[in-house]
Amino acid sequence: MSLVSQTPIDSENLADLDGLVSSYEAFSGLGDTEQFRDLNFGPEELFFISSCVKWCATEPAKAACRNTSSDESRYGPWWNRCNFPLKNMEAFAEAFSCPVGSAMRPTAKVPSGTCEPDNE
Template identity: 35%
Template sequence: MAYKFATQTMGTEPLLDDLLDYTSDQIFFISMARTWCSSDSKTAYLLENDEHSPPKARIERSLSNFRAFAKTFNCPMGSKYAPIKTCSLWGNFWEPA
């Protein structure tokens, strides 16, 4: 939903010097993935004490089922982040129009 909203409402924003090599869409996905970054010790703790999937799995599973991610980063069809078969719980609701 955040991606759909961002692609429909955001105009061209000035980029920070360190991010000039990335598109706005790429920066969106990098920011999303950074939300789940954690150290190995924190991941080990979460595996023992949290019912949710570990951070790495949250990133990899969600992005591998999101065609907009594969398109944004030019992932070849059949690769880790552009599998032939994906899980489509919400249909194409999350994809931008």
């Protein structure tokens, strides 16, 4: 499954993945981070949750923010802009204990910076 040059959506998905990987590497380099006592999420879980907050919207709000009707065909659905990078990062799956083969921890992943899934 090659994602390069398939559609603009594929390019956007790969860019989202590469951006999240780079951000996660910077986050990981911070070392120990404080735990928020009132939240039931650890620092890594909060990192991944925060990476998707920008995609949270109700349908009417999402539609109002679009510039053109072609935005969806260029960028894909908002939920995939969140899920595609996350399900292709092993660190996410480990942080949330996703079972191997589940929707958010598929056995074939698209590694950051490449166009072919990693079937390891």
